[in-house]
Amino acid sequence: MVEAMSSQQTDTDRLPVTGEIVRGHNNDFSLGDVLGDGGYGTVFSCIYQGRHLAVKVEKYSKSMLFVEASVLKAANQRKLKHFCTMFDGGSLNKEYVFIVMTLLGKDLHRLRAEQVDRKFSMSTGLRIAIQTLEAIKELHEALFMSRDIKPGNFAPGNRLNQQHKNIFMFDFGLARRYVDKNNNLHAPRGEVGWRGTTRYGSLVAHSRQDLSRRDDVESWYYLLVEVTKGCLPWRLVTDRVAVQQAKMRARSEERASFLTGCPPCFDEILTDIDSLSFYDTPRYNSYIEKLQKVCSERGIRMNEHWDWEDESSVRNTSNLASECSARG
Structure with missing residues (x-):
């Protein structure tokens, strides 16, 4: 899905922006809000077929996403529990490369x-x-x-x-x-x-x-x-x-x-x-x-709430998830 690229700067190096459409091998994805960014890359939100996803994009000349894609491919083949699913990926004219994967919470x-x-x-x-x-x-x-x-x-x-x-x-x-x-x-x-x-x-x-x-x-x-x-x-x-x-x-x-x-x-x-x-x-x-x-x-149960979970927000988000599922 994502291949190795040159480490040299290209004249066309750039990152896409919110609202832009990126074209993968299998589907097109509309980039939503920016979830995080750095010098060489940005992570966008994306909703595709009712599923909440993340699109990780890096500048073509600086990207190491081919390594990430290799790891996720190996993990997905083994159906590993603690790894994101990689849904798609691609590149555009030596401008940027991207992968589409599971949306996560805060680190x-x-x-x-x-x-x-x-x-x-x-x-x-x-x-x-x-x-x-x-x-x-x-x-x-x-x-x-x-x-x-x-x-x-x-x-x-x-x-x-x-x-x-x-x-x-x-x-x-x-x-x-x-x-x-x-x-x-x-x-x-x-x-x-x-x-x-x-x-x-x-x-x-x-x-x-x-x-x-x-x-x-x-x-x-x-x-x-x-x-x-x-x-x-x-x-x-x-x-x-x-x-x-x-x-x-x-x-x-x-x-x-x-x-x-x-x-x-x-x-x-x-x-x-x-x-x-x-x-x-x-x-x-x-x-x-x-x-x-x-x-x-210590009487700790594995399914207890995490410290960052607020019970009222848990209920509200669960209702939102049900609504999204119904609309999807």
Whole structure:
């Protein structure tokens, strides 16, 4: 659907605007409101045949959407739970490329920032942790790794599509297949430069070495602590070396303070993650079972409201969804 393109700037590079029609391989889509934008791309809302969708558009010369399309295609073939459905995609005269996919809610980074004290409850935090690790496991089973696990790349589904209880992973611009054409694991390439986001990058990433599945899970661990405890010790540090040193201290002399208020199994999970080698398959199920046990012990039900859900707005949006369905 979406093919690789040149990394060189073209004279025709541009992004479409609200109201414009983009033509995919199978259908035409009218671009609605802007949901988000950046230097090279914009995400638009779109309603097609009664379904609420998102259209992600990037400038032709700068786009990495072919990587995202490859990941979503692999995920959709496997019918993976935590991944958007890709409905269509295409490009226009070397101006822009786009993909049409499931519409999601606000990402977890924005949702946490909107909470009192920028903190989720333990119920919401633990359930987020379980679902995000399930998503990482699914991605790895599809033979890709993210290399940029962070709250900003996860979001709940949209209530209008009745997917609000499910957390989705999205944005795969740094994703890479970790096996060759014969499904053999790639050997580490040595120093490859920085990949990821400083706050959540693994210790291996800080060393600028090649990443593997264990590094995705280490990044998830920082997400786990942040969404349950409310913050990471290095949250205000911008210097990458200083962040690396803080992560190392969190494993030694500052480990107790790092995990203050966290369930005891967090310590066990960190120890296990740190024991993994480049070639190891992370023990996803073991970590999930530990977190599910904590939920059970605390009486947390998996279908509870998320912290960001307001019961009155839930009822109103549910009525709107029913009306949309009837009109569709």
